[in-house]
Amino acid sequence: MSFFSDKALKELDEIKKRYPTRRAAALPALYVAQKEFGWLSPEAIDAVARHLTLPPAVVKGTATFYSMYKHRQVGRHLIQVCTNVSCMIFGAENLLGLLEEKYGVTPGGTSPDGRFSLVIMECIGACDKAPAMLVDEDFHSDLTRNGIINILESYK
């Protein structure tokens, strides 16, 4: 019995072909599980472990090392704001206050309406257009006070 949808199972089969060991499929399989379950819940970890026939503790141990997996339930959209040096000197930290004011979301948390979760990022490779953020999988840069709100308003 499997906890994955047929589509996910097909994806997992493709992934496993790329590696000579089962364990090497863990990182990509965790991404698949995250998509299926919404976050890396204990069930999601378990599903990956069973699928790759690895002990759940091994899978969990690997997963928790990496900060970009969703280790908690998150809102509909994930805002990832870079505050590293090149962004900091262009006021990235001010953006955090603005987001709290406007949406009631603080770093590590989710807005009360479940719309946005917020995390602080290290450099995301857009330093020439600082400050920068990722919303879900989209890059946004040159963020100004009004600009960031206009962008976020398009994420419902």
Place this chain on the structure above:
Amino acid sequence: MEYLLRNIDSPNSAEITEYEKAGGYEGLKKALKIDPKDLIELVKKSGLRGRGGAGFPTGMKWMFASADPKFPKYLVCNADEGEPGTFKDRPILEKNPHLLIEGMAISAHALKSEKGYIYLRGEYPYAKTVLEKAIAQAYKRGYLGADILGSGIKFDLSVHQGAGAYICGEETALIDSIEGRRGQPRIKPPFPVSVGLFGKPTIVNNVETLSNLPFIVEVGAEAYSKIGNPECPGNKLFCISGHVAKPGVYELPMGTTLRDIIYGHAGGIKNGKALKAVIPGGISTPVFPPDKLDCPMDFVSVPKFGSMLGSGAVIVFDETTCLVRVTWRALKFFEHESCGKCTPCREGTGWLRTVLERIENGQGRPGDVELLEDISKNIAGKTLCPLGDGAASVVMNFIKHFRGEFEGHLKGGCTFNAPEFRQA
């Protein structure tokens, strides 16, 4: 002449047809006719050095890997690009992916490797889409796969997506991460060229390094070795951020001076302000005061001026910047990214951040600057990988060049204005 960013302004630069039209994959065709041994010799003669940070001679690394009798051999492209301030590999990954794929196919032939991975940072989801599409196109045209262009040579390539851990840019941590483990650096030796991915000989090279290969094969070792500084030739991608008028990625010959990069190419300091400090090679490299601008930017010259070329990430600070705050933010990064394996790094980066934080907040104590130096000395040289050294040398060098600013903070905290919102 640009050969790394050639053509990237065209809207379809990532398409294989567009790349072929501009002469793409000709280098691979030529390379397939060259014996692997001679190809390695060519790379050695070209003088190419790795662009991932350390500047290790690529031909030498290849020779070690090729001398190892074990098979299979793995070729891994390091596209983790995590060093803060660095965004130089991104234009290749997003706009010129076939240059990298061609470079990897050439390298694979030289190294007799039949399997390659591109370790791509999780923060670049768009690059993943572009790369996977480009790889599929390359398979279709026979540049990858079981029988490349009818030569009988085999090379399979796939993307392995990281998940937000800076340390996975370090090559042995990267290998662990592909194997499905927590990314923690291994003790060396053995080096990856003999015991690497899945215990096999493994060559890890940076995106930009591998992207030099098609051009080297095209023009030959001798012509290549005459570009820039003969001791480490070729073009280099410099990424400039901070207080300059025109931040961005510039492809310039190795040895271009820092002054020329900042004032000649990046338009000088923004809004007519004065320059205060420059980080020449990414956050982990020692800061320069303004009197070092004549430093030629290459792997041999920058150390003579007291820093490192690193990833070629130039970060510029104007007179309004609080450097204590910059140092604090850098250490917050190192604390967050320490993998936790070595005690001096795991504990020390946290202590440094704590002391810097209280200095910046006006709660510094007499002797705190000396305390920072003492902690740094106890990290440097006592860790398995260079992350700890980097953290220590950031603190030591900011203090060395700007001691007055740190001590000034001890008497009443920070007097700089906090950075304001960006104006459009």
